[in-house]
Amino acid sequence: MSKKILVLLEDGFEEIETIAPVDLLRRAGAEVVLAACGDALEAAGKTGVRVGADALLSDCGGDDFDALVIPGGPAAQSLRKNPAVLDLVRNFAERGLLIGAICAAPVVLNDAGILADRKYTAHFSVAEELTAILPEAVVRDGPMVTSQGAGTAVPFGLALVEELFGADEAKEVAGAICYR
Numbered sequence: 001m002s003k004k005i006l007v008l009l010e011d012g013f014e015e016i017e018t019i020a021p022v023d024l025l026r027r028a029g030a031e032v033v034l035a036a037c038g039d040a041l042e043a044a045g046k047t048g049v050r051v052g053a054d055a056l057l058s059d060c061g062g063d064d065f066d067a068l069v070i071p072g073g074p075a076a077q078s079l080r081k082n083p084a085v086l087d088l089v090r091n092f093a094e095r096g097l098l099i100g101a102i103c104a105a106p107v108v109l110n111d112a113g114i115l116a117d118r119k120y121t122a123h124f125s126v127a128e129e130l131t132a133i134l135p136e137a138v139v140r141d142g143p144m145v146t147s148q149g150a151g152t153a154v155p156f157g158l159a160l161v162e163e164l165f166g167a168d169e170a171k172e173v174a175g176a177i178c179y180r
Contacts, residue, residue: 002030002031003029003067003164005030005160006035007035008035008085009053012074013045013075014046015046015051015073017071017156018071020154024177030165033054035055036053038056041053041055046073058084062088067098068099073103077104080108086112093112096142099143103122109144120132136148137151147159
């Protein structure tokens, strides 16, 4: 059975943290929807790479998805100020659905009120605010997967694949990309 994944896209997103997990999830057979959080169907990444969205977040119903992925980068600061994003995070958490956040994106989870008493990791740049960051590249805590940053985007994406499709599928996808 296919899974439908919502990935948030906001100006300032970290390109690797967005594209690598999207690619890996699609290789596993997921339907991935890149949702622009602004009013344009395109966003500029941290280094200027422009990516087209599949839809506007305002047109996406959170109830139609099995998982939510929040890339990091400077975009996390905009996302955490967006009431629609915070409501969406809370909705996924209340329903026990998978939420992935990488780099600075765990600040969004924190602002949504779902990070307290959870194990997580994040980029060192938010360590002053998120004081319980674990040193692991990827941390899983129930239906939540967090990761440190761009250099951990592939293991993060594979952890999402494993959570949604199982260890065998994650191993198959990892083998297909020669990831060891």
